[in-house]
Amino acid sequence: MTQDDAVLTPSPDRKAASPAIAVARLTKIYKAVPAVDGISFTIRRGSITGLLGGNGAGKTTTIAMIMGLVQPTSGTVEVLGRRMPDESAAVLGRMNFESPYVDMPMRLTVRQNLTIFGQLYAVDHLKERIAELASQLDLTDFLDRANGKLSAGQKTRVALAKALINDPELLLLDEPTASLDPDTADWVRGHLERYRERRGATILLASHNMLEVERLCDRVIIMKRGRIEDDDSPAQIMARYNRTTLEEVFLDVARGRDREAVE
Numbered sequence: 001m002t003q004d005d006a007v008l009t010p011s012p013d014r015k016a017a018s019p020a021i022a023v024a025r026l027t028k029i030y031k032a033v034p035a036v037d038g039i040s041f042t043i044r045r046g047s048i049t050g051l052l053g054g055n056g057a058g059k060t061t062t063i064a065m066i067m068g069l070v071q072p073t074s075g076t077v078e079v080l081g082r083r084m085p086d087e088s089a090a091v092l093g094r095m096n097f098e099s100p101y102v103d104m105p106m107r108l109t110v111r112q113n114l115t116i117f118g119q120l121y122a123v124d125h126l127k128e129r130i131a132e133l134a135s136q137l138d139l140t141d142f143l144d145r146a147n148g149k150l151s152a153g154q155k156t157r158v159a160l161a162k163a164l165i166n167d168p169e170l171l172l173l174d175e176p177t178a179s180l181d182p183d184t185a186d187w188v189r190g191h192l193e194r195y196r197e198r199r200g201a202t203i204l205l206a207s208h209n210m211l212e213v214e215r216l217c218d219r220v221i222i223m224k225r226g227r228i229e230d231d232d233s234p235a236q237i238m239a240r241y242n243r244t245t246l247e248e249v250f251l252d253v254a255r256g257r258d259r260e261a262v263e
């Protein structure tokens, strides 16, 4: 190999050093309306980032493009050093996704659902993995109940178990604690923090719960009408808007009060 080849060919080490997610000038246009409008950001491995924004801001579309489920109109997405969606086969097994709004088959039991997803990810020792997750997420009592007969909160915990089945390096979460009571939601947040610490995992979460974002996230990306309105640590963003909570910042952004106006 010549010196030039060595520079041009990404080595496994260079892939390992790449960010968890790199998005450049990413755009998705639905019938002439931009859902995502030229956004760029990189997310470092091992971080927890919150994706905020009002209804229709473009969060879910962004996550879907990161997953390789939606083809961008233009721009690029790289996940763990691989271009999405073209190279998704190389990384899908190392990532996972949870949204309480995506239902699993209702007639199958929780155990059957987790078994199917575990098999899709070729999880080793799947029975033991399901038992471990059931114990961690308090699912043991209803493992053999049909998914359709669970409460909303129980379904959310099952969805989280599904998202963790392959011990993912990258976890994409769309409102992970929606419909959970405050106690269970708090417990799930603790579980996610411990998971990140233990696994060194990267988490990107879309959330409307500002306290959740303040607690979990070291960085916040605020979207509005498909664009990035702000991108920084929660503390820096609150300082910039002269606010003491992210809730107040969110309202400022949603109601069009910019930083200067609130200073």
Ligand SMILES: Nc1ncnc2c1ncn2[C@@H]1O[C@H](COP(=O)(O)OP(=O)(O)OP(=O)(O)O)[C@@H](O)[C@H]1O
Binding pocket: 030, 034, 035, 036, 053, 054, 055, 056, 057, 058, 059, 060, 061, 062
């Ligand atoms: N498949 C689709 N076809 C047409 N328009 C779409 C489609 N998916 C999303 N959109 C539009 O794109 C915009 C962004 O939607 P998206 O679901 O990404 O927003 P969001 O920030 O996740 O909102 P929410 O907080 O309500 O979930 C919205 O105007 C939405 O109506």
